[in-house]
Structure formats: C-alpha cells, structure tokens
Amino acid sequence: MKFDPQELLKLRNVRRVAQVFFFSLFLFLVFITDLRYLKGYPASIFLELDPLVAFATAITTHTVYMGLLWSVVLILPTLLFGRIFCNWICPYGILHHFTGWLLGKSRAEERERIESNRYKKLYSLKYVILIAMIAAAIGGTLQIGWLDPICLFHRSMSTVILPMINLFIPSSIYVRQYFHVGAWIIGFILLFLVGMNVLIPRFFCRVLCPLGAFLGTLSSVALWRIDRDPNKCVDCDLCLKSCEGAADPQTQLRKSECFVCFNCIEDCPEDAISFKFLPSLKREVTAPVVPARRAFLGTLVGLGFYAFGRTSGASDRNYDKKVIRPPGSVEEKDFLDRCIKCDQCIRTCPTNVLQPALMESGIEGIWTPILNMKIGFCEVNCTLCGEVCPTGAIQRINIEEKTGTGTFVDEGPIKLGTAFYDYGRCLPWSMETPCVVCEEVCPVSPKAIYSREVTIIKRDGNPITLRRPYVDPALCIGCGICEHECPVTDEAAIRVTAVGETRSKDRRLLMDGGDVSSVRNLEKRDR
Amino acid sequence: MSSSNHKDLAPDSGDSVSRREFLVRLGITSALIAGTGLAARQLWQPKHYVPGFQKEKGLQLKSYALEASKVLPSLAIAHGTEHEKTVRAALTALGGMERFVQKGDVVMIKPNVAFDRPPALAATTHPDALRAVAKLCLEAGASKIIVADNPINSPTGCFFKSGLTAVCADMNLDLMYPEASSFSPLELNGEILKHWTFFHEPFKKATKVIGLAPCKDHNLCHASMTTKNWYGLLGGRRNQFHQHIHSIVSDFTLMMKPTLVILDGMNVLMSNGPTGGRLSDVKPMNTIVAGTDMVAVDSYGYSHLLERDIAELTYLHKAHDRGLGNVNWEDTLHKEVTA
Numbered sequence: 001m002k003f004d005p006q007e008l009l010k011l012r013n014v015r016r017v018a019q020v021f022f023f024s025l026f027l028f029l030v031f032i033t034d035l036r037y038l039k040g041y042p043a044s045i046f047l048e049l050d051p052l053v054a055f056a057t058a059i060t061t062h063t064v065y066m067g068l069l070w071s072v073v074l075i076l077p078t079l080l081f082g083r084i085f086c087n088w089i090c091p092y093g094i095l096h097h098f099t100g101w102l103l104g105k106s107r108a109e110e111r112e113r114i115e116s117n118r119y120k121k122l123y124s125l126k127y128v129i130l131i132a133m134i135a136a137a138i139g140g141t142l143q144i145g146w147l148d149p150i151c152l153f154h155r156s157m158s159t160v161i162l163p164m165i166n167l168f169i170p171s172s173i174y175v176r177q178y179f180h181v182g183a184w185i186i187g188f189i190l191l192f193l194v195g196m197n198v199l200i201p202r203f204f205c206r207v208l209c210p211l212g213a214f215l216g217t218l219s220s221v222a223l224w225r226i227d228r229d230p231n232k233c234v235d236c237d238l239c240l241k242s243c244e245g246a247a248d249p250q251t252q253l254r255k256s257e258c259f260v261c262f263n264c265i266e267d268c269p270e271d272a273i274s275f276k277f278l279p280s281l282k283r284e285v286t287a288p289v290v291p292a293r294r295a296f297l298g299t300l301v302g303l304g305f306y307a308f309g310r311t312s313g314a315s316d317r318n319y320d321k322k323v324i325r326p327p328g329s330v331e332e333k334d335f336l337d338r339c340i341k342c343d344q345c346i347r348t349c350p351t352n353v354l355q356p357a358l359m360e361s362g363i364e365g366i367w368t369p370i371l372n373m374k375i376g377f378c379e380v381n382c383t384l385c386g387e388v389c390p391t392g393a394i395q396r397i398n399i400e401e402k403t404g405t406g407t408f409v410d411e412g413p414i415k416l417g418t419a420f421y422d423y424g425r426c427l428p429w430s431m432e433t434p435c436v437v438c439e440e441v442c443p444v445s446p447k448a449i450y451s452r453e454v455t456i457i458k459r460d461g462n463p464i465t466l467r468r469p470y471v472d473p474a475l476c477i478g479c480g481i482c483e484h485e486c487p488v489t490d491e492a493a494i495r496v497t498a499v500g501e502t503r504s505k506d507r508r509l510l511m512d513g514g515d516v517s518s519v520r521n522l523e524k525r526d527r
Numbered sequence: 528m529s530s531s532n533h534k535d536l537a538p539d540s541g542d543s544v545s546r547r548e549f550l551v552r553l554g555i556t557s558a559l560i561a562g563t564g565l566a567a568r569q570l571w572q573p574k575h576y577v578p579g580f581q582k583e584k585g586l587q588l589k590s591y592a593l594e595a596s597k598v599l600p601s602l603a604i605a606h607g608t609e610h611e612k613t614v615r616a617a618l619t620a621l622g623g624m625e626r627f628v629q630k631g632d633v634v635m636i637k638p639n640v641a642f643d644r645p646p647a648l649a650a651t652t653h654p655d656a657l658r659a660v661a662k663l664c665l666e667a668g669a670s671k672i673i674v675a676d677n678p679i680n681s682p683t684g685c686f687f688k689s690g691l692t693a694v695c696a697d698m699n700l701d702l703m704y705p706e707a708s709s710f711s712p713l714e715l716n717g718e719i720l721k722h723w724t725f726f727h728e729p730f731k732k733a734t735k736v737i738g739l740a741p742c743k744d745h746n747l748c749h750a751s752m753t754t755k756n757w758y759g760l761l762g763g764r765r766n767q768f769h770q771h772i773h774s775i776v777s778d779f780t781l782m783m784k785p786t787l788v789i790l791d792g793m794n795v796l797m798s799n800g801p802t803g804g805r806l807s808d809v810k811p812m813n814t815i816v817a818g819t820d821m822v823a824v825d826s827y828g829y830s831h832l833l834e835r836d837i838a839e840l841t842y843l844h845k846a847h848d849r850g851l852g853n854v855n856w857e858d859t860l861h862k863e864v865t866a
Contacts, residue, residue, distance in 0.1 A: 171704070171707070176682075176707065350683060380643070440802070487767050489764075
C-alpha cells in the first residue's frame, strides 16, 4: 500500500485513534484498580462520566454524589454533536465495534452489509428499556446497572475477564487466584452480547443500550448532524455500508440513532453527505420513535419491578443473613437506590471477600456486592471499596471512621454483622481438640473473641486442658476473618451474619448505651 | 482428491487408484491406527488408587547455619533507641555481618508480615529493622536480597501497609509474593510435621537465610518470636497447626537452620497478640537480640522483653529437649552491649 498522508488523516482514522485511546485508558484504569497500583488514579472516571448513572441516581437519591458531577462533561458534547460518545469514547461500544468487525459482516458482500445496517423497528427496544429503568428509579430502585454499558463492562472485567486472564497466566493480575460466585452467568451474558454481533452488527448498542437511548434522546436537540444533499444523492445506499448506528443516512437521518462515526461521509461516492450545522428539520427524524403504548408498557414493567421486588421482602423483614454489605455501605433500601452493580468494589477488594450477589438481596440486588467469608474477609485497615464506589452506595469513609478510632471513638467502629459460634462444629467445644485460630486472627483490640481455659476428661479417660472461644458481641465488627480462618472449612464453626450491622437501626443487635460490655467501655477509655 | 475430479482428469482409468494414492491412503489410515494404539497404551491407568492417601514425597531443606564458633558469641543483646544503630551494635557484638554474609551471597530475609497492620502497632516486622539488616547485608557484599513471607491477611496489603513494600522498592530488594507456583512439598521428620507445602521459591537462589521477627504476645502459644516466624514459610491448611501448636512450632527448629535470627524488641507487642491493634498494646523495650540459636534468642525475648516466665513456653522446651537449641540463654556464649 502506498503511503498517502491524506488517506491517513481521514476522519475514520482520527476516530480509530480516539477509540484506541479511550479503550486503552479503560483497560489501564481497570488494571490499576488494585491496592498495589491505585495511587489516587480516578479508577471510576468512566462511571462518573456516565450521565445515565448521574441522572438515575439523582432520581433515586435527589443528589449527585461527588465525582458524578463529571457527567456534565459528557452531556455537553451530546447536546451539540449527538451521540459521539457511542462510537468515540464508550469502551463497551468500541468492544462491539471491534468484535462486530472481527466476527460480523465486515467481509460480507456489499449488498449484505448495506442490508444489515438498515434501521429496524427492534432498535426502539432500548428506549422502552430506558423508560422501564427510569420508572423503576422513580418507584425507588436503581436498576440501570443491568445494561448500562459502563457498569456492564466494568462488571464483566471484575468478575470474568480479569480472573480468566489470571487463570491462564497465574499471578498476572492477582497474587492468589480470585473467585466470583456466579461468574459463569456474567461470562455467558458477555459472550452472548458479543456473539450477537454476528447476526446484527452492534446488537447491544442498537437494541439494548439504555445509555445510548438516553444520549439519543438528548441528541434530538443537537445543533450539528449528518446531512444528505438530495440534489447530489444518487440513491446508491453505499452510505449504509459501514453505518454503525443504523441511522438511515440514505434518507431522513434518524438523529437519535446516529453514532456520529462519520463512515457515511467517506463512503459516499458523490460527496452528498456532510456534517452540518443546523440543517433542515425536514430531512431528519428528530426524536426517537417509540410507540406510546410500548412506552406505557415499559413504565408498567419498571414500576412492577420495583413493586414486585420490594414486596418480596428481601430488603425488609425477610432480609437474608448473608446480605453483609461492605464497610461504609448505606442502609439497605438506600443501598438499592445507589448501587449500579458496576462491581468496582469487587475489583479493588484485596481479599476477594466481595462477591456479586445472586438472589440473596432479592431480584433488585442481583450483582450487588456482599461479603462471602468463605472466600475472603474484610481487612480492618482498608477502605478501598468506598474509594472506588462512584455512587456512594459505599460511602468514602476513612480508616478512623471505619475502626472508630481517633475522633470517632464515641461512635465506635462500623460493624458489618456479628459472629456466632456453632459449638457443635467447634473443635474445642465438642471434639476435645485445641484450636482457637479464630481468637488469634481477631483483629480488634481488645479481641472480640476471647477464650476460657478448661480441663476436661477426654473419652479415653485422660485429662486435656484447652481453650474454648466466645464472642463479645459489643466488640465484634463482623469482619469475618474468624470464619475465613476456621479449620472447619466447608461450614465454619463461627459464622458472621448480617444482624448487628451499624448501617441500619433496624438490624442492630445490642441496644445503644447501658452496660452491654464492660470491655467495650474499657476500650473507649484506653483509646 | 475427490473421485469425480479424478474421473474428469482420467476418464479411462475407471474406479482403479494409482499406486501412489493407494500407498498414501493406506499409510494415513495405518498411522492413525498405530497412533491410537500407542496413545492408549501410554495413557492407560491399569490400577485404581485410593484418593487422598497417595504416598507423599518432598524436598528436604538444606542447612544455612554456620559452623559453631568457640570464640565468637552466639547470642548478642543490644540496647538502643534507633533501629539501625542497635542492629549494627548487635551484629558487631557477634563479630560483624561479615561473619554471616560474604561477597556474592544471595540473602533471603524472612520478616513477619502476617497481618495487614501499620508499623506502629508492632504486629509486623518494622520497616526500619528491615532497612537496617538489609543495609548491613549489602555492606557485607550481598549480591541480592530476597524478602519473602506468606501472610495470613492479603499478601499485597500486608507488605504494603507494614511499610516493607516501600523499603524493598527503595533499596531494590527482591520482594517475593507467595504465588501458587512458589510452593513445593517439603519432607520433614518432625514431631507432627511430616509433609507440608512449603514456600520454596526464595530458597531456590538463597545462599544465606536471616529470620527477622518482631517480638509479640500470642493468644495460643504465648509468644511469636524468631521460631514462630518460620510459620510464614508454610502454605496449605495452616489453621490445623493450632491443634498441636507447641509441637509444630518446635518442629520449625528442625525444619529451618538459618544463618542468623534477629529479634526486634524495640517495640514489643505485650498484649492482644498476635494481631495487636492498639498503641496501648505496645511497649518500647529498646532491644535487639541477634544470634545463631533461635531457641536461645527467643528464651531471652520471652523472659526479658515480654517479661514472662520461660517455664510456660512449651515449644522452646520441646526444641531444647530434642537438642535443637538451648533454652538457657545464659549458658550460651553471649554478649550484652549498648548502642
């Protein structure tokens, strides 16, 4: 191929450079979301730029949390130029663009490619999905995380792709292999969405993406757009050959569908297409086309999701003992108002204790983080999950606030739950065997687990002196290292359950004040 | 090579095949038959086995200890207020680091970073202690220093928050994390320890081994000092050790024959061990104990730093009774200095 500077400076290539840049930036940020490398990098910046995250959490919480203000930066160009995010910046869009090229119809015959890029009624589904998600948010449950592309991609990275890389190349990502409960479900969803590019190019972006629908709606007022000069056009349809958004550039442009990839401009042999400032409204379909009755149906589904979810009781009276939330988490119903299931907390957790929930916290809480002490434990001197949480589902607490030290002595430590003994499974309690690993690893001072020395007569008639452990519920912070290190590994003899968590008044165990534990008072005095 | 093609090319030959084609096709089929047979023979497992009861084999760790000296002391106690000066004084009393580390040696330093704790809580080897020991090793001519431990908490978190990651980066020491591939089975004729998975990677290159342990209270075995420090070289189901803790810890004196052990008693974790958690658990004792006999070092530590009755520290007596060290530190050749 001959070197041609003009060829090199084509819009297509400029766009490709941007795509490689933003995709690499995303991968870089995902990689450094680790205790060793996370040195003040804005690890969740893509989520904070995502206007759907800011918009939907603003509906549920009436606030815009910390870094989510960055989303304004993305709304602005959308209002001027349309959905440039989708084909220039969005890492998930870039993934589908690339895999669509790799697996899809890029090598097919010209006619087939043109046909595959015509607009289909199916593509309005994403607006119905968006309406359902907003309706759910108005009801009071945040569910954009199912399909918001940034959440979806971060989640896939945290729970599937990085563990997979580490499985094939040990210690490349983690010192010890990480596990994620139900990772296979998230993995197959990813494979399905990527695989659908074979049948419909940009299937996810065109059909499902609620962020695309949100930006598409904003694009209605964009001042610039792709415009076709009908006097020059010879109706060859070649502009459809590489049209990413299926936006009908060959006729009236569907403004809300256009990804502003600029392929049509360069594919047009007649130079009939240009990117124009304030072109005639007659030559465009300005707003998204969504039949009113389907929009209504979407609203019903969204409100129904909220109502059916809440009345199942998982966030209320029937809460599961396994719903142990990360330190700094807000009260459960507020948590469901904020968590976008991006699983950045799961990515950054240094012990792998954070796991994507399945049905523990109900249908609303699928893929939200819960602690699984069989896999890990909550490290006392660590607040990384709150550092990376973009929405404040896990608040950005510091170590003093977490451990109840320094100026937070009066509040005391944040408790995630309480540890309970199952004496029937405990070696010193019922099997005449010394142990108390739980006491050894208990990280609070004074230890919440204490032991009493007893001398018992064994079955064989010989005496043995051993220590039998107890929990002081006033001191236990529910970190779960006792459960994690218990030698009874299938179902530990000490297990943490959610009751006693300080984030919720309804789920506390001991009444505040009074003489619940003299040791606790001693602890306060000593600090 | 379809038959229709063949017919088109040579319509007269009918259904017959050429000699060449006959041989090639026969050859391919025969090779596949033979290959199948060979593979089956190779892969066939003719006998069953009982899962979980296979005969275990493992490596035997060599001794890194020096020959005993009749002139130089085997135990040094140095009092001082600064890590570097006090460590240096203790080593000088033993005859200098040159006695233990020669030019070109690869030194493995085993700190205790079992828990994710800041240095002030005295639950982990202090970064200043590592810095001081590493400096002495480099001065003595060590070509490389490896720092390795298999913590109870997350390895990256423990090294990071104990401050050792920073020291390693600063002094260009080789920090080894306990990766899955770092472990090999170990064989030992211990009282309880017979076979265990061992953090072998650092020992593949090391020519000298130095144990550098903090002096800590321990809820179950009373104290964690230089002997208990070797716990961090084992992998697998360590939470079973507690069922025979004194036997296991005494087995460490058989397992590991280090060049030198150093007990950091500058700040001692007096209570709530081995994790600590409050500054009030820590007491400044301003002492560094170094020596070639970890049992003697620990017996000094227990009686003079933790200030307790040595009679109750069963694991040291077990080691002493097996001839693996001397629990009566006063009987060894020792020297007490002030930095």
